Amino acid sequence: xxxxxxxxxxxxxxxxxxxxxxxxxxxxxxxxxxxxxxxxxxxxxxxxxxxxxxxxxxxxxxxxxxxxxxxxxxxxxxxxxxxxxxxxxxxxxxxxxxxxxxxxxxxxxxxxxxxxxxxxxxxxxxxxxxxxxxxxxxxxxxxxxxxxxxxxxxxxxxxxxxxxxxxxxxxxxxxxxxxxxxxxxxxxxxxxxxxxxxxxxxxxxxxxxxxxxxxxxxxxxxxxxxxxxxxxxxxxxxxxxxxxxxxxxxxxxxxxxxxxxxxxxxxxxxxxxxxxxxxxxxxxxxxxxxxxxxxxxxxxxxxxxxxxxxxxxxxxxxxxxxxxxxxxxxxxxxxxxxxxxxxxxxxxxxxxxxxxxxxxxxxxxxxxxxxxxxxxxxxxxxxxxxxxxxxxxxxxxxxxxxxxxxxxxxxxxxxxxxxxxxxxxxxxxxxxxxxxxxxxxxxxxxx
Numbered sequence: 001x002x003x004x005x006x007x008x009x010x011x012x013x014x015x016x017x018x019x020x021x022x023x024x025x026x027x028x029x030x031x032x033x034x035x036x037x038x039x040x041x042x043x044x045x046x047x048x049x050x051x052x053x054x055x056x057x058x059x060x061x062x063x064x065x066x067x068x069x070x071x072x073x074x075x076x077x078x079x080x081x082x083x084x085x086x087x088x089x090x091x092x093x094x095x096x097x098x099x100x101x102x103x104x105x106x107x108x109x110x111x112x113x114x115x116x117x118x119x120x121x122x123x124x125x126x127x128x129x130x131x132x133x134x135x136x137x138x139x140x141x142x143x144x145x146x147x148x149x150x151x152x153x154x155x156x157x158x159x160x161x162x163x164x165x166x167x168x169x170x171x172x173x174x175x176x177x178x179x180x181x182x183x184x185x186x187x188x189x190x191x192x193x194x195x196x197x198x199x200x201x202x203x204x205x206x207x208x209x210x211x212x213x214x215x216x217x218x219x220x221x222x223x224x225x226x227x228x229x230x231x232x233x234x235x236x237x238x239x240x241x242x243x244x245x246x247x248x249x250x251x252x253x254x255x256x257x258x259x260x261x262x263x264x265x266x267x268x269x270x271x272x273x274x275x276x277x278x279x280x281x282x283x284x285x286x287x288x289x290x291x292x293x294x295x296x297x298x299x300x301x302x303x304x305x306x307x308x309x310x311x312x313x314x315x316x317x318x319x320x321x322x323x324x325x326x327x328x329x330x331x332x333x334x335x336x337x338x339x340x341x342x343x344x345x346x347x348x349x350x351x352x353x354x355x356x357x358x359x360x361x362x363x364x365x366x367x368x369x370x371x372x373x374x375x376x377x378x379x380x381x382x383x384x385x386x387x388x389x390x391x392x393x394x395x396x397x398x399x400x401x402x403x404x405x406x407x408x409x410x411x412x413x414x415x416x417x418x419x420x421x422x423x424x425x426x427x428x429x430x431x432x433x434x435x436x437x438x439x440x441x442x443x444x445x446x447x
Contacts, residue, residue: 013043013130014043014044014045015044015045015065015066015129015130016044016045016047016063016064016065016066017039017044017045017046017047017064017065017066017067017068017129018046018047018048018049018060018061018063018064018066018067018068019032019035019036019039019046019047019048019049019068019070020032020048020049020050020051020067020068020069020070020083021048021049021050021051021052021069021070021076022051022052022069022070022071022076022079022080022083023051023052023073023075023076023079024052024070024072024073024076025073025158025171025221025443026052026157026158026441026442026443027157027158027169027170027171027219027221027443028050028150028153028155028157028170028171029048029050029052029070029153030148030171030172030173030221031070031072031099031100032048032050032070032152032153033048033148033149033150033152033153034122034145034148035068035099035121035122035125035126036048036148036149036152037146037147037148037149038122038123038125038126038146039125039126039129040149041146042126042129042130044129046149046152047060047063047064047152048149048152048153050153050155051079051083053153053155053156053157054155056083056086058086058090061086061087061090061091061094062090062091064091064094065094065095066094066095066096066097066128066129066132067087067091067094067095067096067097068096068097068098068099068117068125068128068129069083069084069087069096069097069098069099069113070099070100071098071099071100071101071102071103071105071106072100072101072102073100073101073102073186074102074186074355074357074378074379076100076102077098077102077105077106077111077378078378080098080106080111081111084096084111084112084113085112087112088112095114095115095128095132096112096113096114096115097113097114097115097116097117097125097128097132098111098113098115098116098117099116099117099118099121099124099125100117100118100121101118101186101187101190102186102357102378103116103117103118103121103136104116104118104136104138104190104358104359105357105358105359105378107136108358109373109375109378110375114132114134115128115132115133115134115135115136115137116135116136116137117137117139118136118137118138118139118190119138119139119140119177119190119191120139120140120141120142120143120176120196121137121139122143122145123139123141123143124137124139138190140177140190140191140192140194140196142196143196144199145198145199145202146199146202147202147205147206147209148206150206150209150210150213156168157169158441158442158443159441159442160216160217160247160439160440160441160442161437161439161440161441161442162437162439163436163437163438163439166442167216167217167247168213168214168215168216168217169215169216169217169218169219169441170207170210170215170217170218170219171218171219171221172203172206172207172210172218172219172220172221173198173203173220173221173222174197174198174200174203174220174222174225174231174232174235175195175196175197175198175222175223175227175228175231175232176191176195176196176198176222176223177190177191177194177195177196177223177227178191178193178195178223178224178227179193179194179195179224179227180193180224180253180255180293181193181291181361182278182290182291182292182293182361183289183290183291183360183361183362183364183365184280184290184318184321184354184355184356184360184361184362185223185361186357186360187223188361189357189359189360189361195223195224195227195228197228197231200231200234200235200238203235203239204235204238204239204242207239207242207243207246208242208243211243211246215246216245216246216247217246217247217248217249218239218246218247218248219248219249219250219441220232220236220248220249220250220251221251222250222251223251224251224252224253224256225250225251225252226252226253226256226257226259226260226263229256229260229263232250233263233266233270236248236250236267236270236271236272237266237270239270239271240270240271244271246271247271247272247273247439248270248271248272248273249272249273249274249275249276249314249439249441250267250272250275250276251275251276251277251278252275252276252277253277253278253292253293253294254277254278254279254292254293254294254298254299254302255292255293255294255298257275257277257302257305257306258294258298258301258302258305261305261309264305264306264308264309264311265309265310267309267311268309268310268311272311273311273312273439274311274312274313274314274344274438274439274440275306275311275312275313275314276313276314276315276316277302277313277314277315277316278292278315278316278318279299279315279316279317280292280316280317280318280319281317281318281319281321281324281328281332282296282299282328282331282332282335283296283323283324283325283328283331284296285323286321286323286324286328289321289323289362289365289367290318290321290362291361299315299335300339303339312344312438312439313344314344314345314440315341315344315345316349317332317345317349317350317352318352318354319332319349319350319351319352319393320351320352320353320354320384320389320390320393321353321354321384322354322368322382322383322384322385323368324384324389325386325389326386326388326389326392326422326423327423329350329392329396329419329422329423330416330419330420330423330425332350332419333350333412333415333416333419333420333430336412337432340435342409342412342432342435343435343436343437343438343440344438344440345412346408347399347400347403347404347408347411347412347415348397348400348401348404350396350400350412350415351393351396351397351398351399351400351401351415352397353393353397354382355377355378355379356370356379356380356382357378357379357380358373358380360380363380368382369382370382371383388422391422392418392419392422395418395422396415396418396419399411399414399415399418400415409432409434412432413430413431413432416430416432417430
């Protein structure tokens with residue numbers, strides 16, 4: 001006779017699993033809806049709690065036999081700390097796992113979880129639910145994926161703003177990991193230069209379901225869309241053929257924009273309207289220390305290639321590092337001005353400071369004194385040799401935070417003028433004229 005839970009028709013093999021997301025760049029959290037499908041297929045009851053759009057729910061916590069908290073990025077992990085404390089307050093004995101890129105960092109920092117599932121976590125998550133063993137599991141094996149359970153989370157998420165209005169946006173991933181080993185990126189410390197593709201049929205099925213729900217734009221959130229260009233282009237072109245009215249955006253390294261510039265017209269003809277690319281800095285020394293694989297001159301060339309193909313480019317930035325010079329920031333603003341990029345630049349990007357989690361490849365750079373690990377900031381401490389650089393970073397981050405939700409152009413202008421004042425320049429030379437509305441996702445965070 002099969003044992004059953006008191007008052008329930010569920011066998012002991014069927015468990016109530018709560019998947020929790022704290023933050024996933026403003027889009028519906030794929031890191032919840034995708035493993036939810038695997039857990040459902042394994043016979044479990046699954047609920048999802050997305051704390052970016054709904055409040056913490058003690059009822060959800062007390063319902064669950066297992067709880068897993070998604071931490072795909074630094075911001076998500078920092079937000080997870082108090083969530084885990086809340087879980088323990090409601091259900092002290094429930095097994096809790098962190099899963100995602102930053103899960104191991106969380107366990108090392110003393111977060112109140114039993115296990116950390118890192119890398120390709122879906123198969124380990126199903127195994128952990130059945131047998132919640134403590135400790136860290138890193139799995140980079142090739143796994144199969146099915147279309148996510150989008151039905152678990154039905155709130156509105158980030159949208160695409162265009163000159164013609166606002167469009168409902170969706171998010172998919174055609175691959176995980178990355179071929180590259182940029183030192184500041186958390187992905188290489190887990191994947192070590194490897195990447196894994198996601199089953200083509202599952203991605204296409206997911207896109208079709210989102211389109212039926214009203215989605216008109218889809219973000220491909222792969223760390224680099226051209227890690228496997230043949231796979232990615234085949235996937236994109238099939239999605240475009242099935243849904244010619246849908247637009248897309250992708251993320252591609254500067255290095256790959258140059259190496260595969262012949263593919264850029266095909267991106268544009270397949271519905272891609274902009275490319276996100278990590279420019280990081282206009283300082284060549286910084287780019288070398290970060291092992292970015294491109295130069296400041298390459299950034300100009302990438303812009304030219306993309307625009308020549310009919311694509312917008314949305315650079316992202318990491319302006320504050322131990323190698324940043326005080327004059328770098330006015331140069332970044334001048335770059336944005338000369339290339340007409342203010343309309344696609346988020347103020348928060350220009351106040352970002354290098355994060356150095358445990359295991360970061362940047363710790364191998366020996367011309368910096370890396371301090372101890374700060375468990376609150378989840379980063380090793382460091383200071384720029386020129387204290388004025390750190391002071392400027394604090395000022396620009398404060399201006400960006402204060403300007404959140406306000407006129408973006410005015411916030412950027414204030415930041416530019418502050419950067420000029422820091423180097424003794426004339427702040428009045430900074431001028432940002434209103435430009436035409438350019439397509440952009442409404443969520444401004446990238447870390």
